Amino acid sequence: MKIETIRSFMTPVEESLTREHTLHEAIVYMNKYKLNTLPVVNSANKLIGVFTRSILYQMLLSQESMDTPIGKYIKKDIGTISEHTTVEQLEDDIAVSEVGTGFVINDEGIPIGLISKSEAVKSFLQKTRILKEQLETILQNSNLGAFMADDAQRIIFINDKLEKMIGVDERTILYKKLLDVFPDWTIPIGQNEVHFQKKIGSQTFMIRLSKYNMTNGKQGFIALFQNISELENMAQELATIKTLKSLLQTVIEHSYDGLVMINEAGKITFTSPSLLELFDLHQNQVAEFPIDEIFPHFELMKVLKTGVAEISDFMEIKGINYIVHRIPVYQDEQIIGAIGKIVYRQLHEVRETFKRYERKEMGETSTRKTPESSRFSFDEIISKDPQMEKLFKSGMKAAKGKTTILIRGESGTGKELFAHAIHSSSNRKNAPFITVNCAAIPEDLLESEFFGYEEGAFTGAKHKGKIGKFDLANGGTLFLDEIGDMSLQLQAKLLRVLQEREFYRVGGTERITVDIRIIAATNRGLEEMVEKGEFREDLFYRLNVISFEIPPLRKRKGDILLLTESFIEGLNKQNGTSITGWDPLAEQALLQHDWPGNVRELRNVCERAMVFADNGMIHVEDLPDYLLKKIGFILLLEDNKTELEKPLLERAEEMAIRVALKKADGNKSEACKLLGISRSVLYDKLKKYEVF
CATH class of the missing domain: 3.30.450.20 (PAS domain)
Structure with missing residues (x-):
């Protein structure tokens, strides 16, 4: 619908006065344009006031000279109207003006026209007539019967539809009292509207009787009639369609x-x-x-x-x-x-088809590298953390030489993965990559595992003896994981191998020379162990030629969701699950946790959540209880389903408040700083979510 503005009926302003114009010139302008009010503008043609006929009379009565400038007499407190003002907005703008005339200005503040209150009234009357005609057309052509009654409950309007519905002529009920025509009706007194069902003649109607505000400030009544049989038919059709839709949706979702x-x-x-x-x-x-x-x-x-x-x-x-x-x-x-x-x-x-796929998978598995070679490269380590990317670059540079490397980091950060990647980037990538977990092998067997043994070296030894890890790693890389758990006696022997690149098998006399690169890893503080005498100082310096510190997951939380994407993909293959991603609230819970077990813990939580989620999205209730309690978010159990049905935004907001309070040790001022809200807002939220 086209919006009508006041430009369509305003009186255009052709000239304006300035403060320097004289009384004589103002009289000439009024006579020329037959206007009772003239605009006064500044040097930029912007409206600054008006000169009215009453000001003219005042100056004449004061016997001002015809050459007197009008500047000090003009009225400055005036109401202006934008050229974009609609007819609907005009009434409020005219009410601001004290001079009975509103000046229309453009976007630069220049007067372009004026509207008197009489013109505004004419506009409103015209608009009212149009609206009345539109309303009567809608009522006359709708399927609803309708009548209107005034504040004295006299019927003042009835549409043709209602005449046909109840079989009466408007002349028989027009201007009659409502209760005289419908004596058994209930008139709403303490409420704005009532709905009831009535039988008139042979037909039953649903009737809505409501109040409306009249122009005199009093209230009249409007009644709308709907044939109940038509409504029932429509409701029945709608119910049938809804049932069919629900049935089809259920079939599609579950079939x-x-x-x-x-x-x-x-x-x-x-x-x-x-x-x-x-x-x-x-x-x-x-x-x-x-x-x-x-x-x-x-x-x-x-x-x-x-x-x-x-x-x-x-x-x-x-x-x-x-x-x-x-x-x-x-x-x-x-x-x-x-x-x-x-x-x-x-x-x-x-x-x-699935069996063919399994055979294909088995064929691919048979072509993979043996466990005696590295299985990962730097390209397969998932991270977008700047510190990790710097480590990757340094690791690839260090991989090119033969220097011993020490990898430090908390348990579960991926030290072994990093060692694999270094070997894959080295010139020895096609040679063996042998791993020894120094903490997993009993101390009395560790030496034989390292260096092997000759036939008959000890009771229970194999008939032909056994070669050790150093033999197996010859020409390649030997990865010593958890090296901080190695005994002092074995540390001395390891130091000799690192220095001389030769050793003797247990029970043997032949000197074995090897060409190996050592990569060691530990989650322990070797410097403190050296001070306590638990680790050889000379071995520490031999190992600590190039050292890399793998940051814990809590210091690179930007990698958390990135890692979970990879875990979901791999675990879907491994376990046959159908998980597509994380619910936003579950993602928030992952980001709030400190992950003391690092990437290993994240993968375990991922696998556990995928089992409980079955398929689709992983939700916060699928996460382990210990994690939710640790971050300050109490898991909502089955006996509290109403909480689980809260909108996601409210659940996330409640969780953020609980986490902030926990981090602030209950200090509400500190929690406000963490949340970025005021104390009054926090107290409102605490009351809303019943957090005490």
Whole structure:
């Protein structure tokens, strides 16, 4: 609808006065333009006041000279009206003006016209007539019967529809009292409206009787009549449609893992929520788009051409294996579309295809590297943390030489992964990579594990003896994990090997020379152990030639969600789960935790949550209790389902408040600083969420 502005009926202003104009010139202007009020502008033509007929009379009565400037007489407190003002806004703007006339200004403040109150009234009357005609047209052409009564309860309007509904002529009830026409009605007194059902003649109506405000400040009544039989028919049809929709949605959600439908033009007409979740899409990203732009790998257009149903080979997303059933849709022997049924949660009906896939996987496994070689490279270590990226660059540089490397870091940070990556980047990448966990092998067996033994070296020894880890690592890399747990006696022997690159097997006399690179790792403070005499100082300096410190996960929280994406993909493959991602509140919980077990703990939590989530998104209730309690968020159990049904924003807000209070040790001022809110807002939130 076009919005009418005041430019359509304002009186244009052709000239304006200034403060320097004389009384004589003002009289000439008034006579010339036949106006009772003239605008006064400054040097920039902006409105600064008005000169009115009453000011003219005042100056004449004061016997001012005709040459007297009008500047000190003009009225400055005036109401102005923007040229963009609509007719609906005009009433308020005119009310501001004390001179009975409103000046219209443009965006630069220059007067371009004026409107008198009489003109405004004419405009309002015209608008009122139009609205009245529109309202009567709507009422007359609607399926509702209607009448209006004034404050004295006299019927002042009845539409044609109501006349036909109740079989009366408006002349028989117009201006009669409401209760005289409908004596058994209940008039709303303490309420604005009432609804009731009445039988008039042979028909039953649902009637809404409500109050409305009249122009005299009093209240009248409006009654709307709806034929109940029509309403019942509509309600029954609506209920049938809703039931059918719910039934179809239930069938689609539970019969298929994912569903997409296209029309004969290849455009998407329907996608199930589970499919959108699997591919991390929203409805507005796929609706009415060509199928080959969104899901080209489904190859549904092929079915439109051939008209033959088929099953795809295995495909993969987020580590989840799925297949697509391509089904043509016929109407009167003509293809009108196609359906793609995506199966990824249960694959029983494609068992033979799945067996082929298992055989393929077994074939790939047989070609993988043996455990005696490195399995990871720097490209496979997931991180976007600047400190980690700096370590990667340094690690790749250090990998090129033969120098001994010491990797430090808390348990679970990925020290062994880093050692693998260094070997993979070195010139020895095709040579053996041998790992020894110094904390996992009993001390009395550690020497034989390192250096091997000769036949008959001790009771129970193998008949032909055994070569040790140093022998196996010859030409490659020996990774000594948890080296801080090695005994002092073995430390001395290790030092000799590092210095001389030779050793004797247990019970042997032949000197064995080896070419190996040592990479050691520890989560212990070797410097403190040296001071206490628990670790040889000379060995420490031999190992600590190049040292890398792997930062704990709590210091690189930007990697948390990045790592979980990789874990989800891998664990979906490993465990056959169908997890697509994390609920935002669960993500917040992960980011709040300090992860004392680092990446290892994160992977374990991920795997545990995926088991409990079954499929789809992982929610906060799928996380372990210890984690939720540690970050100050109490898990909402089954006996408190109303809390679980809170909107996500409220749950996240409550969690943030609990975490802040815990970090601040209950100090509300400190919690306010952490949250960035005032104390009054905090107290309101504490009361809302019943946090004490």
